[in-house]
Amino acid sequence: MGKLLCDSTTVAESFQGSSPIVPWKDPKSAPLEAIKAVDLVNQTSISAVNDSWDDVIGLEEQQRRHLQRFQSKGVLWKPPEDEHSSTLRSVVFRLSHGGEVSADGNCLFTASQKAMCGEIDARDLRKRTVSRFLEDLGSATFQERESIDDAIRHMYSPDLRNGWGVHVVQEVKLLASKGDRVALDSAIDELVHLGMQREMAAESIYKERCTPVNDGPSWAKYMLISGSPDDEHDIITLQYTEEGLLSVDENREGHAAAFGDDIAIECLATEFKREIYVVQAHGSDAMVDEENCVFFLPHRPRSQILEPPIFLFMKGTGWCGAGADHYEPLIAQPCSLASPEKVAIVL
Known part of the structure; x- marks a missing residue:
């Protein structure tokens, strides 16, 4: 997609x-x-x-x-x-x-x-795309980097107070290190045992401990994700409507790739x-x-x-x-x- x-x-x-x-x-x-x-x-x-x-x-x-x-x-x-x-x-x-x-x-x-x-190979094309981005980002001016970060935030970490005139559903993308999955699940379970709803607990822990896709370096990590077991991170997707949290896609199988x-x-x-x-x-x-x-x-x-x-x-x-x-x-x-x-x- x-x-x-x-x-x-x-x-x-x-x-x-x-x-x-x-x-x-x-x-x-x-x-x-x-x-x-x-x-x-x-x-x-x-x-x-x-x-x-x-x-x-x-x-x-x-x-x-x-x-x-x-x-x-x-x-x-x-x-x-x-x-x-x-x-x-x-x-x-x-x-x-x-x-x-x-x-x-x-x-x-x-x-x-x-x-x-x-x-x-398509995966090699993905890697070359990210390498090109990082090389060009390294030579960008401060103002150019700010503009790039703004564009990335607009797509992947939107301000949920705005944008509802265009979108019915907005998504927030987070990066979870594959090695942190057990610790993340344990923290979510603790909140559930304290009486918090599962999705609300997951939202809280993921937002607290995962990396938001909101700037050039995090975009590069995100765009490298192809849904392969070799990926370093899994994509977590929080979906919101104007009324609040709609769903949490925890991507437990790690098959989601960065569009x-x-x-x-x-x-x-x-x-x-x-x-x-x-x-x-x-x-x-x-x-x-x-x-x-x-x-x-x-x-x-x-x-x-x-x-x-x-x-x-x-x-x-x-x-x-x-x-x-x-x-x-x-x-x-x-x-x-x-x-x-x-x-x-x-x-």
Whole structure:
């Protein structure tokens, strides 16, 4: 699963200015100067991709129509105009669905692995993401670190006095060392024996003894968690409504993994020196009109761009979590272009 901020620029602005959302648009004609720059490549057979948009479950008809155009007409990507990307050429990509990935909390990294058609293991991608974050955090200014910490607190340790106009349920994430589990259980049991309700006792002990995810170092520990026995920490999730504590997910089996977020995506982009476009498809109950039910959310690396972009897909039918909470791969096939009218969108 994945998680996006309601204000998607918050995290990006912590390191640098973020690109604006690119809404879907089917122009009558793309800019001629952009078309002339297209690096024509012999089109790879679309049949190499098994999953057409007709086969993807959970899509509404309006979403499917737009996505089919991205596959049939293609999207034009133009590299940024700077000295570092001068060797890159504009390319038209046909975007096809890359297949389902497991919704085990690791989907950002599994989907990225498939989208890059690489041999890097999804867990290695997670580790490289965190390493990149820590390296960049070490060179950040005091003001930048404050902004990063604020964004992390917003996502994982929210102020429960606010935010209820947007969220019905808010979550607080805590990190429990695997070696502390016995001591934590003992402390909870003591409070229960004194007459405290189990969930209230668990909330009290976890908040007192576990590490909140509220700054850069704690985010790094959190994002390393893949739901594996090799993890150093378990994720504890406290859920709240406006009335108070709703539930305590103690994750006793240790299978919960840290969902990829905007920070992780930008770290991946920086690590591989490639833009990552999240193509979001929102359903009719997400309160969007048909023209804007599919849009491109770009995440740019905090350094030069040396490779073509990566495309990921998020689909959803509700407003919670910005309309979607699961990443899937998109296969971007470079193709030749016969006329400007065949471009579905210019990025």
